[in-house]
Amino acid sequence: MSTPAPPPGKPRTGLARWTPAFWRRSIQARVVVSTILLSAAVVSVVGWFLLQQTRDGLLQHRVDAVVAEADNETSQAEERLGAATGRDSNAGAQQRELIDPIIQSGDTRGFSVVLSGPSGATRIADGGAKYTDGLDTSSVPASLEDHFAEPADTAWTYTEIRREGADGGMVSGPGIVVGSQITLPADGQRYTLYYLFPLDEEEETLALVTRALLTAAVLLLLLVGGITWLVTRQVVTPIAMARRVAERLAAGQLQERLRVRGEDDLARLATSFNQMATSLQRQIRQLEELSRVQRRFVSDVSHELRTPLTTVRMAGDVLHDARDQFDPTTARAAELLQTELDRFETLLVDLLEISRFDAGAAILEADDVNLVDVAHRVADMTRALAERRGTEVEVRAPAHPCLAEADVRRVERIVRNLVTNAIDHAETGRVVVVVAGDEHAAAVAVRDYGVGLNPGESALVFNRFWRGDPSRARTSGGTGLGLSISLEDTHLHGGWLQAWGRPGEGAQFRLTLPRRIGGVIRQSPLPLVPADAGEPVA
Structure with missing residues (x-):
């Protein structure tokens, strides 16, 4: 009599599961x-x-x-x-x-x-x-x-x-x-x-x-x-x-080595393996030391710059408030000083955040987050910037809540970086924010119709200080670290942050988060390639 097969979707146990694994x-x-x-x-x-x-x-x-x-x-x-x-x-x-x-x-x-x-x-x-x-x-x-x-x-x-x-x-x-x-x-x-x-x-x-x-x-x-x-x-x-x-x-147990016995080929292989492990251990320690020094340098510089920045900020505020009493050239200089001080302060904050990620000190304060509310809040916060650019931010979200267990501060920062970046590159006056969810994941996609991305740039766009067009001005006052921080925040949640773009047809960034912290994402509720791009969706 044959043994009935287990029901579909039910994992095999015992010998039935052990035998194929042992054979492989x-x-x-x-x-x-x-x-x-x-x-x-x-x-x-x-x-x-x-x-x-x-x-x-x-x-x-x-x-x-x-x-x-x-x-x-x-x-x-x-x-x-x-x-x-x-x-x-x-x-x-x-x-x-x-x-x-x-x-x-x-x-x-x-x-x-x-x-x-x-x-x-x-x-x-x-x-x-x-x-x-x-x-x-x-x-x-x-x-x-x-x-x-x-x-x-x-x-x-x-x-x-x-x-x-x-x-x-x-x-x-x-x-x-x-x-x-x-x-x-x-x-x-x-x-x-x-x-x-x-x-x-x-x-x-x-x-x-x-x-x-x-x-x-x-x-x-x-x-x-x-x-x-x-x-x-x-x-x-x-x-x-x-x-x-x-x-x-x-x-991480870099001190482990193989025991060498004899002088045959396997013994020589063990010797070569041990030499390779020693070399890797030495290089890893050097890189760890270099990384530690670099993180310490960034952290120390960021902290040390805050005191003189505060002094300069106070002087800049005084000049900015009294700019009406200056001649036009001096007044314009005071406005530029205030703008660059704002950008410099934002850069210091971003550098401190990056140093926390590098040091592995970033932690999540997870709670149930409604991504629909996050999308609307970000749209309201960026409305002034969008109006200055002649751009409209449109939110397309379901009427019911789209919940995910996440750190609301970090998720909001991710979406704000994506929307601000889209406004900065939009050229047709429209940025679309789409929210969707399914049983396992929730997603937010930000679509713009600007300059787009060249082939291969969808992976480079998350590098620190990377810019597709170095001559292009940062109208939103970005520091070049926003997408890098967004990617780190996404990885901290166990999610995906992906980009698609085509020259002259705009770009789309997609954030996908698991419903629960530690959950596994197999598919995003939203396609990475927008439906109006004329390409197969992914």
């Missing part, structure tokens, strides 16, 4: 099983060939023996008939005198005999044939009878010998029947003697050889499997040790 992961198991299967195929072919040769040899030897014995019996019968010539003219009595000694000889030597004839006139099935007691005369094939319908030399064929068993029932077994013609002096007609020799001994011998070959094949396969397991273990064990050490190195 174990080189040793695959090598041993493959070797055993190939060896089994070879042993099967060789065993079949040996059995055929043994069978043919046994049968050929038996055929030669029985044909010779039949010829000898026929010769002796002819001698007896020759000695009886002239003394008896009764054909029936002469047939009995012919067949009885052969039957007695057959009982001693283990064969049966049938006397049929006259040839061409009667067949065994017509009756009148004389044969060994208990023998079923249908054991003589009709094809051999047809052969002897005309004068012919001795002939033989295989047959199935049927005779009465000890319990009164009929038993059968393979055999050889040899036919030979003889002339009866009493009536001068030809009669056919059929000698039926069983092949029981040959059948037993062949069965014994088959059992011996099967036993030898099983033992040979076990031996081959054991030898293969031992040989592969000598190779796989060092590889498994190297895998475990590599996993520890990948986990």
Whole structure:
């Protein structure tokens, strides 16, 4: 009875799940099983060939023996008939005198005999044939009878010998029947003697050889499997040790090394592996130290600049407030100073945030966030900037809430950076913000119809301080770190932040967040390629 398969979507457990995983992961198991299967195929072919040769040899030897014995019996019968010539003219009595000694000889030597004839006139099935007691005369094939319908030399064929068993029932077994013609002096007609020799001994011998070959094949396969397991273990064990050490190195245990034994290829591989690990450890430590110094420098500079920036900010505010009393040139200088101070302060804040990400100190303050509300708030906050640029921000969101477990401050900063960036690059006066969600994820897409992105720039756009057109002014006062910080915020949530663009047709940025922190995103509720782009959606 077969075991029913588990319901769709229900994970397999126990042996059903362990066996495929073990087969995929174990080189040793695959090598041993493959070797055993190939060896089994070879042993099967060789065993079949040996059995055929043994069978043919046994049968050929038996055929030669029985044909010779039949010829000898026929010769002796002819001698007896020759000695009886002239003394008896009764054909029936002469047939009995012919067949009885052969039957007695057959009982001693283990064969049966049938006397049929006259040839061409009667067949065994017509009756009148004389044969060994208990023998079923249908054991003589009709094809051999047809052969002897005309004068012919001795002939033989295989047959199935049927005779009465000890319990009164009929038993059968393979055999050889040899036919030979003889002339009866009493009536001068030809009669056919059929000698039926069983092949029981040959059948037993062949069965014994088959059992011996099967036993030898099983033992040979076990031996081959054991030898293969031992040989592969000598190779796989060092590889498994190297895998475990590599996993520890990948986990940060840089002091792990392989044990070197001997001077063979595996030992030299272990030596090279250890040298590589030492070199990587040294370079990683150098990079960690450099990164630590760099993060410390950025943090220290950012903090140290805040004090003089505060002083300059105070002086700038005084000048900006009194700009109406200055001449036009000085008043314009005061306005420019105020603008650059705002940008400089924003840059310091962004640098401090980047340094937190680099140091791994950024944390989430997660709560249920309605992305629809976030989109509307961002649209309201950026409306003044959009009006100055002659741009309209349109929000397309469902009437019901679109919730995700997230840090509302960081999500709002991501969306604000995307919308501000879209306004900065929009050229047709419209930026569209779309919100959607499904069972596993929630998404916000920001679409603009500006200069777009060249091929390959969708990945570069999140690099720090990267700009597609260095000559283009930052009308929104951006620092060049907004998209980089947005990407870090997204990764902190376990989400996706992706970009699409085409030169002259605008760009679209898509933020996808899991419904719950730690959830896995398999598909975004919104396409990355907008429907009006004329490309297949993704």
